[in-house]
Amino acid sequence: MPSQSSSAQPSYYIGLMSGTSLDAIDVALCQRSEDGGFIQKAGIAVSLASPLREALLTICNEKQVTLQTLGEVDHQFALACAEAVNSLLNSEQIKANEVTAIGSHGQTIYHSPDTQYAFTQQIGDANLIAANTQIACVADFRRMDMAYGGQGAPLVPAFHQALFAQENTQRIILNIGGIANISILNGTEHAFGYDTGPGNMLMDAWVNLHHQKSFDEGAWFASTGEIVPELLSHLLSDPYFSLSAPKSTGREKFNLTWLNQQLSHFQLTEADVQRTLLAFTAISIADQIKQQSQDCDIYVCGGGALNPLLMSSLQSLMPDHNVTTTESLNIDPMYVEAVAFAWLAEQRILAQKVPLKAVTGATRDAILGCVYLP
Template sequence: MANLTEPAPQPSLGNYYIGIMSGTSLDGIDVVIAQRSRSGFKQIAACSPALPEALRLQILKICQDKQVTLQMLGEVDHQFALACAEAVNQLLKNSNINAQQICAIGSHGQTIFHSPLGKFPFSQQIGDANLIAARTGIPCVADFRRMDMAYGGQGAPLVPAFHHALFSKNGKNRVIVNIGGIANITLLSEDKPLLGYDTGPGNMLMDGWINKVKNQPFDKNADFAKHGKVSSLLLTQLLSDPYFALPAPKSTGREKFNLDWLEQQLTEIDGALLSDADIQRTLLELSAQTISQQIKQSSAGGDVFVCGGGALNPLLMQRIQSLLPLHTVNDTNALDIDPMFVEAIAFAWLAEQRLLKAPIALKSVTGARQDAILGCVYLA
């Protein structure tokens, strides 16, 4: 249960915040120290320690099997929180910043199941915020999704509100694309409500496939995909999934797009005739096309800025640019924000907003009946 105690500490300009993000790729824990300034949030220091391999495999098993004992769930919840706290403490030490200088930590937690559309919608994250607060000595804000869901929203994606706060600019339309395990887009327009949603797989299927056939965690520089060719038959089959045609609001995750899903699609077209590299290349094309199609269908003008691990995939970035000839595609370095830490900074910002008791303007994104104050405060 949430340990919500009021009044929460009140932030002021110049304070430091920490954001923690671990996405669907399960490649590590992104931790960032950010400082509030009058112009926004400035990244001060960051790190991305890998998850302990045994813990990563346990979480992956939970997500893939969708079954877990209560003992295992409790222990993994505890272990993940300890890994987060250790990463925070190490970053503070390396940065010569002490815990007393930090106003709050914003922790997303690791999503193990996201089910926004059933009769009883829910989204489940692990990473006990009590432990994070106790082990760091810093108030921790967590459980950001469920209040939005309590008001009928999907609880995801959350980052469009931060994208609007940090990246919107008068006189300019912009598209922010986050390519983590799942890809999502945020449409920033002067004359339209904020809109953002999950387009489908980002890196997740590519990472899962190369891990299966090459025992590699990801396809560095798309070296494996470059040896393959796009299978139009497989691509058409993948694109036929109903999710891609759903209107916004919509959100998804590993419970939908996973290797079991991919194997089923391969079975439908006798995918045994395809090389492993061809499948890898086609999965990359799936991500590029589903992202680009949604941007084109939105009629959103302006430049496109990419963040997340996908920003480091040169072939994926090239394909998105090729599919969007009327747009200029860059990563968020062009906006002075490291693309690898945009999401972590977003949770530092969300922590600040919670301490300010500020509602997060997400109802146009998630479909909630109203904007809400998101997150619970766990005091150290």
């Protein structure tokens, strides 16, 4: 198994993240600093080719797909991940042997933590990533947590604790990807966190349906509509929001089919639906944060950090909190999750348990991930 380099040559880790938004593969090149910090040195976001994105959406949204399709898309997505890593290495003039390991989240196609036989499924064959980059690849991070009774998600609170916690200070890290999740950092205590519900996922699906765009850039679509209180109240009545933590969710719950079911009793303009979906995301997040904290700094990461209307809505809903982005903590908000998987790869290479049982409800902390050698 690879180990940390003891030579003067830097030893890097690479994190790969493709979330529920399915917009791009984020690649982060990271390194331990001399003071023990874990820092991002570079990053790129590689857009998913339209045919691959559509194939992934089909697998995620349909209850039945052929094994042939599943296997081929698993292969295609892994090659796209490897190509993204090699692009970053080329642009930064880094050799493969300077990288200790890649941490690959994979693409979640189904997450089912609360059924009798709980499981989570990510695709993106780590064997292919290792073979096509000639770098060890760490993958399959979630299932060991689930083996010990955990939700398998979210995994990032332990990383947030390691990098962002400050003694005698409460902070909240809010990740708004397709799904939104929060990490509550109370000084040096172990982090607590969970999925609050939809982040960008429903807004992305609605703007794609009506304008063939992958996301509502600058909130231009939402800004042309009005909030519909009756629809907003109906959306917020979903049982997920009254569940106690630990809890996690994903595309298998909050998707376009679910949304269309909620809309079936309403006759609304497309723009009013988009605006209400934005309010739905903001309020469902703010309600959860206010249950955890009355006054602290909130640092936002993920694609939602670039949505000005969403950010201003969050600040308006939580006037006693200071809402900013992780840029204030020296990590680009678009790469926080990719950096997290580089960190998780390091923890696996060093055989370190990841402190997540307070987050996921697992019976114990565990070493997460499997190592695939080239």
